[in-house]
Amino acid sequence: GLADPIKPTGPAPDPADPTDPAVPTDPNQLNHNFKYLTYLLGKRRRVEAQRMNGATKEVLRRWFDAYKRLKTEQKIENYNTYNIDETGFSIGTMQSIRIIVDSTLRTRFQAYPGRQEWVSAVECICMDRTTIDPLIIFKGQNIL
Structure with missing residues (x-):
């Protein structure tokens, strides 16, 4: 399938550990992953302005801090996430x-x-x- 080139073959890499063998270091693999990611980003959907404006750096940081805290408190392992x-x-x-x-109607119609x-x-x-x-x-x- 389309995802086969990037399908995982082992445990998730630990980005905090540069010696983790699961983190790709081959420039060709990194280049392939970048091209694939660029392809995916090119197909992204439009996001409502309200959602986009609400996703500030501070809001995201607080959310991820709360997520990490909850995961630690509840002892939730990666294999259960x-x-x-x-x-x-x-x-x-x-x-x-x-x-x-009727042009006076404010509703937009689209027929399929x-x-x-x-x-x-x-x-x-x-x-x-x-x-x-x-x-x-x-x-x-x-x-x-």
């Missing part, structure tokens, strides 16, 4: 179209004609770099 992300996408054909609406359906994907990665297979949710008729 997960990130879960959900995304949706359309499968099918979509064409450019023109829509005629043709044969298509929306699919959701739930992805999960552990802080120790292990992953759980993604959950792909297709349109269905029954819940089993």
Whole structure:
């Protein structure tokens, strides 16, 4: 898959330990990872201005300090720390179209004609770099 070149093969590297063998030191590997990261950043989504403006350095520092404190107090290990992300996408054909609406309406409309359906994907990665297979949710008729 797309992530195969950067898929982990062992324990998570400790960025605080420069002698950790899991931290890549090969310039070619670092260059590849940088190019891949640049590709991902180029595809980033727009973030609401309110969220962006609220993410100040001080707010983020306080959040991470509180997170580290809680993790230490509760003795939460990396292998019990997960990130879960959900995304949706359309499968099918979509064409450019023109829509005629009442210009006095303040609502924006967008039509998606043709044969298509929306699919959701739930992805999960552990802080120790292990992953759980993604959950792909297709349109269905029954819940089993």
